[in-house]
Amino acid sequence: MGIPAAFRWLSNKYPKIVSPVVEELPLTMEDGTIIPVDATRPNPNGEEFDNLYLDMNGIVHPCSHPEDKPAPEDEEEMMIEIFKYTERVVNMVRPRKLLMIAVDGVAPRAKMNQQRSRRFRAAQEAKEKEEDKEKLLVMLKQQNGGVLKAESTEAVIKKAFDSNSITPGTPFMDILAASLRYWCAYKLNTDPAWAKMKVIISDATVPGEGEHKIMNFVRSQRNSPEHDPNTRHVIYGLDADLIMLGLATHEPHFRVLREDVFFQDSKARMCKLCGQKGHDASSCRGETKEKDGEHDEKDKPQFLKPFIWLHVSIFREYLAVELNVPGLPFKFDLERAIDDWVFMCFFVGNDFLPHLPALEIREGGIDTLIGIWKDNLPQMGGYVTKDGHVDLERAQFILAGLAKQEDAIFRKRKEVDERREAGFKRRKLQQERENGRNNYRPSDRPAVPALPAGITHDMVVNRKATDDSSVANKSAASVLRAQIQGLKAETANPSDSSEPSGEQTSPASALGKRKAELLEEDNASTPASASDTEAAEEEAGDSVRLWEEGYQDRYYQQKFHVDPSDIEFRHKVARAYVEGLAWVLMYYFQGCPSWEWFYPYHYAPFAADFVDLGKMTINFEKGRISRPFEQLMSVLPAASRHAIPEIYHELMTKEDSEIIDFYPEDFEIDLNGKKMAWQGIALLPFIDMPRLLDAMEPKTKLLSADDARRNSPGKDVLLLSDGHPTLYDHITVQFYSKKAGQSSFELDPKESDGLSGRVEKIENYLPHGSLAYPLERSAFPDVDYDRSLSVHYHMPASSHTHKSMLLRGVELSKPALDRSDIELLKRGGQNSGRGGGYRGGSFRGNGR
């Protein structure tokens, strides 16, 4: 969601939404044989699940450029890692009816701006990292008297995988699609737990973000009268907003499954320079690892990060308490209230708009809004949203309520900041005195502060919080640089090297950064070191000074370069922002309302700038869906051009390219009052689509057939095995028997175990053939007789608005909250929202 810290905030405030996953693992016998998990057996979590949805990018990223283990050698190894990880997740959930694998396809324009920013930064960091490696090589050389062993350089020089390849239309995504199709077919052939399961693969050729393709699917099924209202859904993914999406389906039996982000394996240390385990960058000697016997260490059983559940059903219970407003002049409807809550979360952060300056999740921004909402609900005469549509007049109430608090929020933020800063400096001095030296070492940092009183995430999951998160304060490159500094120091003073060094998992990629954002909130505002702070503050040059009068004038002047007297401009920005809120709401609740709309500014307006919203009308045009190469050209920097057909390269590199301005080598990052580079705003020029398309058009004609194929939109694929006899037979008879007729038909949900939609014959595909492993090294076998069947799948289209309602026949789980949970929540809510805008506990929770 781009709500940094959303998970931590949620699981602190609503502790019971989290519980650990009970996982059965394959058994390794004494003789080395491995007994795989038998997923046909009852789920060890004590409950069975029907459908599992994989937001696949949450698997592809960590498997292709892991943070806690050596990077895979090549793409084939990445695919194997992806298979392994996927298998592990599937075995945890054991879906009995359906597995949907959704890879991000081309995104709406509104999302591309964020992707562009992430990818440009990833490339910039990669560049810095390469430079650092070179420095290391030079140093190693000096150390060894000018000579460098070949194998020393091998490890250091190996070029890192460019995570920017994980974008639709790249050769990497093509390999991924083929690999996933193979693997699912292989599993359908070999794993009895898959026999009755239907698999839908929506690869990167199918437009839409993975999680939103999943949401479209869930909504499409809900609209079918054959949908079982008590379907148990699980979605796996890394984004914090999956729980919001879960709420937005109004399917109460919904869980989010993810790795426990707050769990850090202290043993898993890995060098960021050579990618090997057992030491960190500061003690890297650039030596190739010793081979451990015949096999690599990678074959050893690895420590597996535990997983957690996030229960939407329990979250709904909390929200029922939290959002309840007694004495309303209209009927309280929890489903509508939940939608309003999700809507308000968008104000605090989403992937499509910068968050409002006054709202920070760590400062209890959501509570502030809930307070305003509850105060205004009776007068508003109804909910702010309805089935994905915003009532703008009522939205004005909320923003006006926030505007009243805005000045106070900024002043308070400054006060708290200063207090924390003072405390930090005091402690720092103290430490320096104690240590008698000025060497910064991570272990000197204070441990993660205590969380607010009450049950915490960690108590629930029963684990200890660790303090690695603090590293996330620094960008990957700066961590490296710091480590190289450390290396210099250590080479000068070798006796030091035996000391335990602070192992660090630094965000090495855009994804790592996402993760860092999740970890950050405990001490994000606590700079890693005093010198960093000072530097950052200087750099930030926060001359807007939100805490001082006249900040609006300064903000618009400095950020938008607009004259302070131009009040109409502010309203224009606010209107664009409201359009954005309406867009996001639609996107979450109905599906993408416009593929072309985007928020055209780098900064958000102030709450006070929203006026007369009731007079606005908002309409979205569906617009044109980008082709994969258009998206690649929109989001990738020139450094990642290897992922784009060569024919386009000169558009990104040649000085006289008519769109060279889209691909700046250097770009400014505005910290915008924040302290960490990655928290800042990358001031990249927005892509002008008509110009881009004009420039690309003559080249597109010249694409090779294979490239042209990668550039065209694809369809979802449904796979099933002959262990699902009724459906399997029906499809084969329809498509492949002598009386085969039409090439597509509507599924009968009573025959397909509830699945609605249309299946279509895949051209040139014949069942009962053989299944070939699509990669080189035959890590998986070919299957002579393929018992699986593949068809295209089309979700049932509905011309009707999806309604935020529970379905008839739904049976809610028995309550998980008891009276004390409810009391605790109510007490926590008392000082929320109204007044200063800070929730009492959340800052004190930092223990500073």
Added chain:
Amino acid sequence: MTYRFPTQSNLYRGESEPVKRPKEFACFSYDEQHQYHIGDRSMKWYYTPALGADLSQGYEDFIKHDDSIDEHLDSLLTTIVHHEKETKKPIDANIVTWRGMMTKIMAVPFDNRDGFEMNATLYRGAIFIEENNEYKKASKEAQQNWRSAIPQDVMQYWGYKFETLSTIPRPWGETSRDYIENRDSHVTNNKEQYCSVVRTGIGKSIICIGGEVDAIWDSKPNPTYVELKTSANPTSGRDEENFHRKLMKWWIQSFLLGVPKIIVGFRSPDGILTKVEEIKTMTIPHMVKSMGKAHWDGDVCINFAGAFLEWLRQTITTEGVWRIRSAPKSNFIEVFQVEQV
């Protein structure tokens, strides 16, 4: 010549033979003006009603079907004829009737307070049974005599109102939020009906029954139908006995058409909807037994109906009109010919 068939429940004890699930082979609708149409145009989907609704609301605007007019078996026969034309095959039933007649027959071992009278005709090898309208009118007038705080008509309206509150004209996915949320202000009209015509077997007899279906849960083919009922919140022991009796009626009605779900709207004494519960038809006989002091037994109902229909087929062997009658509180059903061809 009058033939008699005993109805005492103890004669029919014992586990009943498994009954095949009734299968719908045709359907028809009455529109809002009670005009007949083949097909399911008046079929409604069930969607949860909002609690707290006043079931009396809109009574003044109730569009009420005049059920004093004898409609005979007309619509059922039209539908069967239509089906036979389409399939070019006569139906194979031994008995053809409305669900209401079969319900009275099946319930008689345990409930014969009001008695009943029906007319039967043998035609093409099948016995067609319909209500004797004269008798129905007379007994209805007798019932009007007792008075309660809330007029009978209003209480009857509650049941129809509950249907209005609980149904939508298209599946949920195709119905607007506005429609769903404003159901309480919709005019209730019981002229509009959807009827299912099924083939089923009881004992050795194949029967064809037509009956109104309140709502569908999912979709055709192979629909899950829903019967909608209202009931006072059970409070005293007397209420409970009444409720048991009601359950028997509900069970027989739903059993006969193969309706697997009954949705009960519980109401306060003054007609406020307080609770909605789903009951699986199949579980009712067992449920009643486990509640202790059972007042009826589903096996007996089935055994009795099987035996009676078999006997009836042996008895009515000539064409003309026959009377099937059971006097109130009597222990037998009488069958005699009233009209010869």
